[in-house]
Amino acid sequence: MAHLQTQGITKIYKENDVATNALAGVDFKMDKGEFTALFGPSGSGKTTLLNIIGGLDRPSNGKLWLSDQEITTLSDSQLSRLRLFKVGFVFQAYNLIPVLTALENVEYILILQRVPKKDRRERSIKLLEQLGLGQLINKKPTEMSGGQQQRVAVARAIVHFPELVLADEPTANLDSKTAGELMDMMARLNQENHITFLFSTHDHMVMEHAKRLVELRDGKITNDQIRN
Amino acid sequence: MREFFKIAWRNLGRNLRRTVIIVVAVALGVWGGLVSMSIFNSLGHQMVNNFINSSLGHIQIHIKGYVKNPSLRLCMTDADEVLSKIKGADHLAGYAPRIYGFALAQSARNSQGVMMVGIDPVMEPTVTRIRQIVKSGSYFTANDDPGVLIGKSLASKLKVDVGDKLSFYLQSFEGGEDVVESFRIRGIYESGISTIDKSVVYLPLQRAEKIMKMENRLNEIAIKVDQDKNVELLKADLKNRLSNEKPKLLMQAQKERSDGKEFDLLKIREPGAGNLILAPEAMGESFKRNPNVTNLALRLELPLAAVHRTRTGGEKYLDLQVFGLEPVNENKLSGIFDRVEIPAKSWLKGTEMDKELEANQGWVVLGESAAQALESEPGDTIRLDSGDKILSLEVIGKLKDGLEESSGKPFAVVSRSDLWRTFVSRSAASEVAVKLKESAELKKTQDELLSGLGLEVQDWKEIWPFLDQYIQILNYTNLVLLLCIYIIIAFGIANTMIMSVFERVRELGILKAIGTSPRQLFGMVIMESVMLAMIGMALGGLASAITIGVWAKKGLDLSMFAAGLEAFGFPTVIYPMLTLKNILTAAVLAFGIAVLSAIYPAIRASRLLVVQALRRF
Numbered sequence: 001m002a003h004l005q006t007q008g009i010t011k012i013y014k015e016n017d018v019a020t021n022a023l024a025g026v027d028f029k030m031d032k033g034e035f036t037a038l039f040g041p042s043g044s045g046k047t048t049l050l051n052i053i054g055g056l057d058r059p060s061n062g063k064l065w066l067s068d069q070e071i072t073t074l075s076d077s078q079l080s081r082l083r084l085f086k087v088g089f090v091f092q093a094y095n096l097i098p099v100l101t102a103l104e105n106v107e108y109i110l111i112l113q114r115v116p117k118k119d120r121r122e123r124s125i126k127l128l129e130q131l132g133l134g135q136l137i138n139k140k141p142t143e144m145s146g147g148q149q150q151r152v153a154v155a156r157a158i159v160h161f162p163e164l165v166l167a168d169e170p171t172a173n174l175d176s177k178t179a180g181e182l183m184d185m186m187a188r189l190n191q192e193n194h195i196t197f198l199f200s201t202h203d204h205m206v207m208e209h210a211k212r213l214v215e216l217r218d219g220k221i222t223n224d225q226i227r228n
Numbered sequence: 229m230r231e232f233f234k235i236a237w238r239n240l241g242r243n244l245r246r247t248v249i250i251v252v253a254v255a256l257g258v259w260g261g262l263v264s265m266s267i268f269n270s271l272g273h274q275m276v277n278n279f280i281n282s283s284l285g286h287i288q289i290h291i292k293g294y295v296k297n298p299s300l301r302l303c304m305t306d307a308d309e310v311l312s313k314i315k316g317a318d319h320l321a322g323y324a325p326r327i328y329g330f331a332l333a334q335s336a337r338n339s340q341g342v343m344m345v346g347i348d349p350v351m352e353p354t355v356t357r358i359r360q361i362v363k364s365g366s367y368f369t370a371n372d373d374p375g376v377l378i379g380k381s382l383a384s385k386l387k388v389d390v391g392d393k394l395s396f397y398l399q400s401f402e403g404g405e406d407v408v409e410s411f412r413i414r415g416i417y418e419s420g421i422s423t424i425d426k427s428v429v430y431l432p433l434q435r436a437e438k439i440m441k442m443e444n445r446l447n448e449i450a451i452k453v454d455q456d457k458n459v460e461l462l463k464a465d466l467k468n469r470l471s472n473e474k475p476k477l478l479m480q481a482q483k484e485r486s487d488g489k490e491f492d493l494l495k496i497r498e499p500g501a502g503n504l505i506l507a508p509e510a511m512g513e514s515f516k517r518n519p520n521v522t523n524l525a526l527r528l529e530l531p532l533a534a535v536h537r538t539r540t541g542g543e544k545y546l547d548l549q550v551f552g553l554e555p556v557n558e559n560k561l562s563g564i565f566d567r568v569e570i571p572a573k574s575w576l577k578g579t580e581m582d583k584e585l586e587a588n589q590g591w592v593v594l595g596e597s598a599a600q601a602l603e604s605e606p607g608d609t610i611r612l613d614s615g616d617k618i619l620s621l622e623v624i625g626k627l628k629d630g631l632e633e634s635s636g637k638p639f640a641v642v643s644r645s646d647l648w649r650t651f652v653s654r655s656a657a658s659e660v661a662v663k664l665k666e667s668a669e670l671k672k673t674q675d676e677l678l679s680g681l682g683l684e685v686q687d688w689k690e691i692w693p694f695l696d697q698y699i700q701i702l703n704y705t706n707l708v709l710l711l712c713i714y715i716i717i718a719f720g721i722a723n724t725m726i727m728s729v730f731e732r733v734r735e736l737g738i739l740k741a742i743g744t745s746p747r748q749l750f751g752m753v754i755m756e757s758v759m760l761a762m763i764g765m766a767l768g769g770l771a772s773a774i775t776i777g778v779w780a781k782k783g784l785d786l787s788m789f790a791a792g793l794e795a796f797g798f799p800t801v802i803y804p805m806l807t808l809k810n811i812l813t814a815a816v817l818a819f820g821i822a823v824l825s826a827i828y829p830a831i832r833a834s835r836l837l838v839v840q841a842l843r844r845f
Contacts, residue, residue: 056741056838077745084743091842095738099238104231111231112743156742 002029002065003196004053004164009062011048011219022048023059024219030198032163035190037210038200045219046200047168053198054087054166055079067163084112088157090167090199094149096141102128102152103137109160127155131185147178154186158195167199171206183209232748236756239728247760250724254764254818255771257717261710262772262814266804267784272702274802276688276695282419283428284688285324285355285450286459287466289314291510292684293517294447295691300329300401300440302514304683305507307446313469314449319458322354326448327436331398333378333429335386342382342429344398346436349373355452358417358430365390365415371434375414379425383416390416396429401441401509402645402655409439445507459687466685477505477681479674484663486563491522492670493561494662494677504528508657514680515660520668521677523560526657528552528644535611536602544602549639550612552647555585561663564641568593570625571606585624589646592621596629598638612642612650619650710814714821717761722825725757729829736833737841746834753833757826758819765818769811779804 011023023045030036038046051057053064055071064072071082083089096105103124110120128137131151141149150170157165167186171179187209189195199206207213215223240247280286288295289310294302304310307325314323327346332339349368353359359367362377376394378386388394392413397406411431419425437443453462477496484493498505505511508526515521534548559565559582570576576584585591592612594604604610604623612619621642629636648656664673689696729736736749783801 051839054741056842080740080743080745083741089741091738091741095734095842097235097735097739099235099242104234108231109742112748 003032003034003067004028004030004198005065006049006053007063009049009052009059009064011045011052011057012060021219023052025062026216026219026221028214028221028224030196032196033190033194034212035187035197035210036199036212036214037207038198038214038216039202039207040216040222041202044216046216048219049216050166050168050198050200053164054089055082084109085160086163088160088162088165090150090153090157090165090170092169092172094141094146094153094173096149096152096156098141101138101140102133102144102148102155105141105152106155106159109156113160124155124159127159128152131155145178147174147182150174150178150182151185154182154189158189158193161195163196165195165197167197169200169202171201171203176205179203180205232752232755236752236759239732239756240759243728243731246724246727250720250760251764251767253720254717254761255767257713258765258768258814258818259771259775261713262769262806262810263775263804264709265706265810265814266772266776266779266806267802268702268706269807269810270802270804272699273805276699278420279692279695280452280688281357282361282421282424283356283450284692286453286456287451287463287685287687288691289449289451289466289470290447290684290686291514292680292682293514295684295686297517298328298447299513300327300399300442300447301509301512303327303401303442303445303447303507303510304449305445305510307444310446310449310470310683314451314466317462317465317469319454319462319465320451321454322351322452324348324352324355324450324452325433325446326352326450327433327440327442327445328447329398329436329440331396331429333382333386334395334397335388335392337387338385340382340385340427342378342396342427344376344396344429344431344436344440346433346440346442347430348433352430355450357419361417361419362415363418365413367415368430368432371432373414373432374412374435375431376411377415377417377430378413379428380416380418381422381426382429383413385426388413390414394429398440400439401445407439445510463685463687470683470685477678479678481670481674489666491666492664492668492673494664494674496660496662496677497658504652504656504658505660506654506656508660509655511681512660515662515677518673518676518680520665520673521662522665523557523663525554525557525561525661526644527558527659527661528647528652528656529658530614530647530651532612532614532651534598534602534640535613536604536608538603544604546598546601546638548598548612549635549637550647551639551641552644553641554644555582558582558661561661564627568625568627574606574624576624585643589643590621591624591643593625593627593641594623595627595639598640599623599626601638610640612640614651617650619646621646706810707813710817714817717764717818718821718825721757721760721822722828724760725753725826725829726832728756729753729833733836733841736836737838740836741838741842749836750830750834753830754823754826757830758822761818761822765815769814772806776804776806 006026006028009023009026010021013020013022026049038049040046048057052059059072063070066086071079074082097108100108106124106128107120110123125137128134131154133148133151133155136144136148144152171182174182183206186197190197201207210227212226214221291302291304311325314320325348329344331342331344333342349371363380383389386394390413393410394413395408395410397408400407451462451466453459476499478499480495481492483490512524512526515524530550532548532550534546536544538544555565565582565585568581592610594602602610606623606625608623609620610623612621627641648654740749780803783803785801787800
């Protein structure tokens with residue numbers, strides 16, 4: 001079985017008795033170690049699909065497996081544990097916890113996982129240094145640039161060695177140079193550490209970095225191609 | 229946990245102005261609550277101390293039933309023995325024997341009902357502040373000092389001053405006519421408790437004993453304990469020491485009929501032939517309180533020689549069983565005086581004989597055979613002779629033989645008071661006869677009568693429960709006031725927390741997205757609220773410690789309300805104090821309120837839908 005597999009995923013939003021099909025039957029597979037970009041115009045369902053894959057939202061129909069575990073049947077608290085142990089998130093607006101320093105933001109996930117203090121601190125510092133953020137470990141988000149914040153967000157997303165990192169338009173708020181650096185960094189983590197990335201984007205530069213491109217239109221996959 | 233604590237703590241600093249405002253509000257509330265608590269506390273504490281030091285003492289000893297029905301006759305009949313048992317008790321700081329009698333005090337210009345309290349001039353100051361509260365004139369110097377001490381309010385009501393004379397109409401232990409005594413006012417006191425100041429007159433114990441015929445009898449012993457905390461210990465010790473003070477009595481019951489109705493008649497005696505019940509009035513007074521007792525009479529029976537000088541000049545001698553009875557009480561019980569035969573010309577003819585005889589002394593009713601043997605007729609004088617004492621009596625009538633108690637021996641009936649005054653020298657009875665209601669359960673009533681005897685050792689809370697209730701009311705008032713303040717604070721905290729959660733929906737959504745459980749989010753919000761409250765509590769506590777500390781040293785003058793306060797024994801200058809219980813109550817309540825007021829925002833935070841939260845900016 002694939003590392004990630006969806007089967008007939010649909011998502012219908014109802015607002016004022018008007019139903020909107022955000023996803024209209026998505027069948028999608030992904031193997032471990034992939035570096036895949038979901039692209040498509042606004043409203044095509046990229047974020048919705050990522051939210052469902054990350055257990056942040058539930059599909060209206062269809063099934064979803066992550067490393068052989070069907071997650072559409074999990075309870076809220078089981079989903080919470082799944083997100084904690086198996087998934088890493090990078091959001092468009094960085095979304096670091098403003099009252100914590102870079103180090104504390106990265107450490108936070110490990111605290112939730114009850115990793116011993118010494119171990120988690122060492123791991124977090126090492127990772128931040130690896131990502132070129134060694135100077136910033138005691139800085140709070142407001143003291144960092146957007147690119148720096150997003151790199152800390154990536155560190156937070158991977159510090160616990162998740163099965164899958166989901167990044168929703170990670171470069172949307174960054175200038176092209178910073179965006180390029182971030183993508184380089186993510187690509188390097190994919191190559192060197194074999195972390196599986198699935199990110200959404202409509203930025204061509206980002207797509208350039210992807211090994212596989214999956215196009216989504218009107219809630220359906222319309223194109224799926226492997227890039228060399 | 230530490231991480232959540234850290235986040236919660238740092239969140240407080242994000243909107244510093246809002247945090248400061250709510251912390252100051254909590255601090256002010258806590259300050260107000262603690263300060264008012266301390267004032268109420270000291271009002272209650274000082275009031276109780278005032279009562280304890282003015283008259284009450286910590287513990288009091290009475291004959292059972294006295295506190296409910298204070299009567300001169302409900303007294304300890306062997307005061308010296310009781311006092312000797314008290315001496316040497318652990319934690320005993322002082323004791324004060326007292327006699328209480330109601331009286332009417334009359335000056336040249338006014339009169340007032342008062343309580344005459346006989347106090348031991350030396351012992352009383354070991355329990356109360358009596359010596360210090362005499363503001364003009366002087367305190368007693370000896371046990372038989374003449375004069376009385378009266379309260380300032382009474383002095384102004386009677387329009388008298390030190391050195392003036394007051395007349396008192398009061399009852400003695402033996403009842404009968406009021407005793408009238410005059411005293412000069414030796415001193416005027418101010419106890420700070422208006423009820424005492426306007427009604428209590430102190431006189432030396434020895435004088436009170438003489439006037440009220442209370443030699444070796446006491447109504448009350450007030451006790452002072454060395455430290456407040458030892459009241460229970462001393463009480464237990466005293467109870468133990470006085471546990472044998474309950475008399476061992478024989479109680480014989482028999483069925484009687486009267487007007488076609490059957491009832492139980494109890495005869496209570498001291499064990500051992502010829503043993504007398506001394507001061508039986510106290511026992512009678514106790515029995516009378518029982519609702520199943522309808523009538524009661526004291527009987528004194530003595531074997532005495534009777535001598536009659538006959539009209540022919542000879543002397544007739546006869547050994548008699550002489551019954552000393554109380555005519556009115558006895559007649560209600562046995563109707564014996566209705567059966568007395570009197571000559572047609574007797575001064576008793578046409579009168580209510582029992583009442584007439586009650587009011588007169590020096591009479592004797594002879595049994596038929598006794599009258600015959602002594603050759604005595606109504607109007608004759610006979611002498612009762614014990615060998616060293618003689619009582620001369622006028623024969624007023626005859627009774628048919630067959631008086632049950634005489635056992636067939638010749639008998640005579642006289643007044644009990646004549647009999648004990650002449651032959652016993654102190655009030656005594658051979659038996660106390662008690663008539664019960666027809667409906668009374670014999671066994672139960674017997675037990676009640678016996679258990680109603682003996683001594684009672686009570687602490688101030690038992691004697692004057694209103695004092696303790698007042699303290700309870702003050703405590704409840706404290707609590708209600710604190711709750712009111714805290715409820716207001718709770719709305720403030722709730723508002724702050726709701727705003728705080730509302731502003732951070734997206735951030736809370738992120739925390740949830742990356743794996744924070746709903747329970748952890750709930751706890752984080754509660755923690756933040758508790759921190760707000762605890763900082764406020766600490767500041768408020770500090771501020772109140774300073775305020776209360778200053779007042780406790782200098783005193784808080786409430787003299788502008790003095791007239792109203794003194795009536796209840798409240799002090800006019802108070803020294804606020806807080807107990808550990810107050811502080812803990814305030815802290816626990818603050819904690820509880822903080823948790824409660826954050827529950828709603830905490831639930832909101834824990835139930836956030838991540839997807840919706842992430843859409844918020």
